[in-house]
Amino acid sequence: MKYLLLVFFALSTIINAQELNCKVRVNVESLETYYRDFLNDFASSVEDYMNKTKFYNGEWEGNRIECSMDIFFTSASNEVNYAAQVVITSQREIYKSPNYTRMLTVSDNNWTFRYEEGQSFYQNETSFDPLTSFLDFYANVLIGFDLDSYAELAGSPYFTKALNIVNFAVTGGASSSWLNTTSSYSRRKLVQELLDERYRPVREGFYDYFYGIDYYSISKKEAQRLIVKFIDRVYAAKDKLDVRSVLMKTFFDTKFGEIIEKLKGYQDAEGILIKLKKIDPAHAAKFDEAIKL
Template sequence: IHCQIQLIIETGNSNFDFGSRVIFTARRPIYDTVTETTSIILSDESWRFNYPEGRTLIHDELQFDNLTGTLDFFMNIILGYDFDSFSELGGTEYFRKAQQVVDLAQTTASPGWTRAANNRRNKFTLVSDLLNASYEPLRTAYYSYHRLGLDQFSSDPELARQEVLDALTMIRDSKRRATSNYLFDIFFDTKAREIAGIFGEAEAPVRREAYSILLETDQGHLTEYSNLQN
């Protein structure tokens, strides 16, 4: 898996305590092409950790550390999304491993690992939603989007677009029943530009149908989809 980590250090002190923002961008290949698709973009806006220069990073599944624990958590989430894109609900094993990191973190006071009333967009909520059966239709749509849609694009673009359209319909229906938009926002923050490109060259009826779904489902990226109205 190709993964890029962008770390922005915002604060630091003489005790080697750092406050930062971090963005993880993962990619997967598209079948029968030399191109890749961005599979998921994840971020932590308030990552705090301690790192003295030269310290060895050790993977420890029994003792929590907010530096290695955060890396373990996001790597398992990325693996889960990657496996979900190749087989229906295939990433569950890795989401459960991420849940184990969250459970271990409950023994500490590290921020972002508990269900906070004033911040529902944290690591606790992310993995809880991914393992919640209510969001399985979204995960199934994620598989359809990649394996039945993108991976068929080189051989049958029209069929691939229809599969992507069907996936977006599943996402719309799932969002109507959802109590949280977190996973949907992650999906569209990752995929909005790609979706606009997929339907930009489609026949007018398909473009307009896609736009109708996106108008309801992804209000945050309507500028990206403006060319689909015509």
Template sequence: MWFKSVGLVLCILLGVATEQPTKGQELACDVQIDRSQLSGSEFSFLGDLRRRVEEYINERNWTEDQFLSSEQITCSMQIVFLEALRPTEFRTRLIVTSRRPIYGTSQSTVVVRINDSEWQFEYSRGTSLRYDPNRYNPLTSVLDFYANIILGYDYDTFSELGGTPQFESARRIANEAKGTGDPGWSATSSDRNRRQLIDELLAKRHQPVRRAHYRYHRKGLDRFVKDPENARTEVIGLLESLQETSQYLSNSYSLDLFFATKYQELTALFLGGEQSNRAYNLLTQIDPGHSSEYNKLMNR
């Protein structure tokens, strides 16, 4: 990506040995399988799904961009089996998490955490997962969708609306799945599903939420170590923008995801800072559901 290529050029000019960028394999995804809610030993074959999903996600080129191995996006997928509808058909919950490094530190931050409770698919012993962007599959199409969502969110943290191409790829998958009747793809099946998420991420009226991801990560977290007060000022500015946005965005999934992912980090960011009172007022207005966490800002 262009913002990562700058660092590579600087290293070359300074005579520093670097990794050579290679095309693709952008994701380093850890997959966990939880089948504790299924009774019976006949489902032991589901343990093999972990390896197959990891290979499917991690060994694929999802974009045309060049990545160093150290630039791979760290993410995780937890597949929780809720019910066996038939011996090889399952209702599951998928928890998707992605992280990115914080510039100038050895730490990382969670970019987004999504809890998808509407995933239903068939899987039998020894089933291979084959990538086919032109054909809908209840199992792999959801994996494709979230691979693009992870990429889009990550790109958005490095440049304003930088993840649009990846989100458009996710929308094409959602459009292909819309007529299947499978859960999670219809705007009428739930107010917190894949369809609503991708519609919001590409809607102009929701762009302030995506712009907030850029400002928060690139101008807030990445600058916090060197200039904490200016970083806090930047975050206050994006919160003021989100306060205005929240006035006309009712029941916004993408806005709720931002705060569900970041509420504890936002509190820690302002603890002990001069702008904690202003942060408290904004956060409790925009995100009242996490007021008990934000109250810590007033108890110092």
């Protein structure tokens, strides 16, 4: 039944040339007025690049991945050198539902790059460019997460491509934002963990989790069983994982509210929420609130 449902879901969608439907918004309020005019076309240029560039290796089947990039410029050292903070989000359709489930929310606070007003954006997978390689990195991460939700480990080729971009950045002398940093988020660490065997149970569990989300309107009981199966997998692996794991933080920052909502009425909700407190201590207070309900 599981595989039949997924095949039907795939056949019910359309085939598109590219993979992303990315909405880009730019905020330049932190910049001096002089520099703002140089960025008038930046949002549309990034949006065109994300939506018209081919990132997937084959022919993309299904609707485009709904995603967004909110770019907050923080400084400009001259007319062409900029720094920005970026919030990247993505979501996908829930089977037989008008609703979507959030796939990813990332706050990347350290993007530095060179941009000349009116310049063209070109993809180059064999060299590093601080502007387009950043966009390529997140395009591949978004595609990888989307594919992982439909089949176990299906996103691996795209996480590998993202890691290759990181390696190009490191060997090319890119800024420290491409390294493993002491901050709570690191591009490099995110994709390293996604490809690390220690995190394999987590990624394999993504499939169960999102199948549970897809199946929720059909059978709440079965959907909850699948979500709990994912939680149990992660709980069993937790002692092998980095306590400051970027992947775990990224996933649970995105999904903790949905998990609480979907487990309402589950027969052993308290026991599962106690496990979640140990897996995701950052949201322990929210899990405690849910236990009391």
